[in-house]
Amino acid sequence: MARPLIQREVAIMRVLIEKEVPLAGGSIVIGATEWIAPAAWVCPAESYVVCQRISEGHSALRLVTESVRNLEVYPQVRSLGFMPSTRAITMYPIERPLRTLNCFFDKALFEEATQIDANGWYDRAGSFLTLSSPAVEKMMTTIHRELIDPGFGSEQMIEAASTMIAIEMARLGQMHGGAHPSAPSAHGLAPWQLRRIRERLDAALEQGYPSIQELAAICGISRGHLMRMFKVSTGEALQRFITLERLGKARRMLAEDRLSVKEIAAVLHFCNTAHFSNAFRRAEGITPSEYRMRSRAGLCHIDGYTASSKIH
DSSP states (O other), X not given: OOOOOEEEEETTEEEEEEEEEEETTEEEEEEEEEESSOEEEEOOTXXXXXXXXXXXXXXXXXXXXXXXXXXXXXXXXXXXXXXXXXXXXXXXXXXXXXXXXXXXXXXXXXXXXXXXXXXXXXXHHHHHSSBOOHXXXXXXXXHHHHHHSOOTTHHHHHHHHHHHHHHHHHHHHHTTTTXXXXXXXXXXXXXXXXXXXXXXXXXXXXXXXXXXXXXXXXXXXXXXXXXXXXXXXXXXXXXXXXXXXXXXXXXXXXXXXXXXXXXXXXXXXXXXXXXXXXXXXXXXXXXXXXXXXXXXXXXXXXXXXXXXXXXX
C-alpha cells in the first residue's frame, strides 16, 4: 500500500512525499522538494537512489559536493541523477519545487546485485551525479507511467523495471574498471568517457546542448582536466567540437529543406534566429538562407558530418 500524502519540514528544506510504493529491495517515491535557502542533503542511510526529474517550468538544480562545485543537475524533464549512501551534497533554491521520481535500493542488495561495494560506488559517484543512460531513463519513465496510470500487472512491471535499473547501474559502474574516475591519463579520455560525451551530444536535440561543466560531471573529472584530455583524445578543443557538432546538424537540416531557418535555430537550442545566423555565417562564410539556396542548386556537398562521429 502506498503511504498517504505526507509533508514534513527539515530546517530550510520542505519535502512533500506524494506517493511511496515499497519494493522487495527498496521503494519508489514521487516527491517534491522546495528550498528556502541552500540546504544539505544526504541519501538515507543504507540506501542508494536513482532520481529522475518530472517537474517542468524551472531551471536546473545547482549543487555542491566535497569534490564538485557549482554543478548543475536535472537540466530537463526526465534528466537522471544517482546518489550513493552517505554522500552529502548542498542544494540551492530554484524557482519552483523540484518534483522527482526516486528509485531507492537497499544498500546491501544493491551492492550484491552490482558487484561494487560502498567504496567503489563512492569513488564512482562523481560520474553519476548527472547520469546519462537511455536505458535507465526508459525504465524510470516506465515506472512513472505505471504509477500515474496503472494497467494490468503494474506491480510486476515496476519491480521488473527497478531490477533492470540495478543491472544497468552495474554495467555503468563496471565501465570504470575500479579506477578512480578523476585519475589522470597520458592517453586522453577513456573510451567510456568519450562514449558518454557522444551519447550526450546525440541527445542534444531533446535535452539541449551540454555545458562543459555538465560533460565534466558525467565523465567524473574536473572541467579543466576534461578540456585538456579531450584535446589529447581528439585534437580538437571541446568548445569548438560542440560548435562543429551543432553546425553539422544545422547544415544537414538546411539541406533537407523541411524546417525554416527559425525552426532550425529553435531545434538546435540557439537563443534566437539572429544568434544562429551569426554563428553559422562565422563558420561557413554565408548565412543559413544562402546555404540553403546553394544546396537546392547542388552547389553544397552534404556529407552528413557531425562532430560526434569523430568520437570512437
